[in-house]
Amino acid sequence: MSENRPNIKKKRQPVSDRRKFILNMARGAGLAAMGGFIWSAYIDEVTASTLLLRPPGAIKEEDFLKTCIKCGLCVIACPYDTLMLAKPGDNKPLGTPYFIPRDIPCYMCPDIPCVPVCPTGALDEASVTTDGVLDINIAEMGLAVVDADSCIAFWGIQCDACYRxxxxxxxxxxxxxxxxxRTGKHAFMKPVVHSEACTGCGLCERACVTEKPAIFVLPRETAMGRAGDYYIKGWDKDDEKRLEDASEIKTTTEISNQSAMDSLNDAGDLY
Ligand code: SF4
Ligand code: SF4
Ligand code: SF4
Incomplete structure (x- = not known):
């Protein structure tokens, strides 16, 4: 996949005074929260974090909140000003980094400068590394979801802004x-997102032409379901491996002590 890396020109700029001020304020707020001054507000904002998009390589949200020290180094390292530290009133865990793709998406820098600078492992380099080389294409920041009701391509109007x-x-x-x-002579051209390849960068959300984006990125944990261990793709060797880790759940009732055949024969009254 690495040959598909985007070739985007970076516009690395010195950190502006305004940005420094915002960073310092957000850091200060994070520390104050940890010190207990606005603890209840902090807790409220922590609980609102299920829809947050984190930088590439972010570990599981629960662990991220314990590991990120709110230093802002990832924010400073981002050449596109994609990342921000949450400020009071943002309704997000204070001082932690996040991004809003509709405003500024992640431009998927091939060298992922935001990750190696993280001093605590909250952004895990190994999770965005393939064969010893940083690989932004395996990042899992989120997953794009299409709202078929508001996507005009599903109405039959030609649009492939997100795709491009x-x-x-x-x-x-x-x-x-x-x-x-309906028209008999046109075709729908419907965008379909594939979870195994989507990084959640949000460039599609940014590009969407509708008033409120019809394609938007959600954290993968929020966007995806889970089939569980009961359902295995028998035709897929990799998926079959999940059986090795499957835990057995047994429900015991009066009739489950009998063999299946006895149970059916004894159930005469029921049929
Ligand atoms: S990979 Fe994304 S978040 Fe990281 S520095 Fe580049 S644009 Fe910023
Ligand atoms: S560099 Fe790491 S510890 Fe610092 S704010 Fe970013 S994620 Fe948190
Ligand atoms: S589908 Fe959207 S979020 Fe996913 S990789 Fe493409 S542009 Fe990024």
């Missing part, structure tokens, strides 16, 4: 063609 904006187009987003029965 995607740095991994053809893998993370594909276009599905379908005959438009």
């Amino acid at each position: 904006a995607c740095p991994i187009l053809g893998e993370a987003i594909t276009i599905e063609y379908e005959k438009n029965e």
Whole structure:
């Protein structure tokens, strides 16, 4: 996948005074919260973190909140001003880094400068490394989700803005063609996101032409379901491996002590 890395020119700039001020304020607020001055507000904001998008390589949210020391080094390292530290009133865990793709998405820097600077492992280099080389294409910041009701491509209006904006187009987003029965002579060109390739960078959300984006990024834990150990793709050797870790759950009732055949034969009254 690394050959698909985006070739985006960086505009590295000195950290502006305004940005320094915001960083310092956010850091200070984080420390104050830890000191107990606004502890209840801190707790409220912590509990609101399920929809937050974290920088590439961020560990599991629960561990991230314990590991990130709110130093802001990832924010300073980002050449696109994508990352911010949460300030009081943001309704986010104070002082922790996040981004809003509709404002500034992650431009998927090939050298991922925000990650190696993290002093605590809250941003885990190993999780964005392939064969010893940093690989932004395996980042899992979130997952893009399409709202078919507001996506105009699903109405039959031609639009592929999100598809064209995607740095991994053809893998993370594909276009599905379908005959438009209403007109009889046109085709729908529907964007479809693939969870195994989407990094959650949000370039698609940024590019979406609708008033409120019809494609938007959610944290993967929020956007994705889980089939569980009961359902295995028998045709997929990798998926079958999940059986090795599957835990057995047994429910014992009066009839479950009998064999299946005895149980059916004894259930005469029921049929
Ligand atoms: S990978 Fe994304 S978040 Fe990290 S420095 Fe580049 S643009 Fe910023
Ligand atoms: S560099 Fe690491 S510890 Fe510092 S704010 Fe970013 S994620 Fe938190
Ligand atoms: S968030 Fe959008 S642009 Fe980024 S990889 Fe996923 S589908 Fe592509």
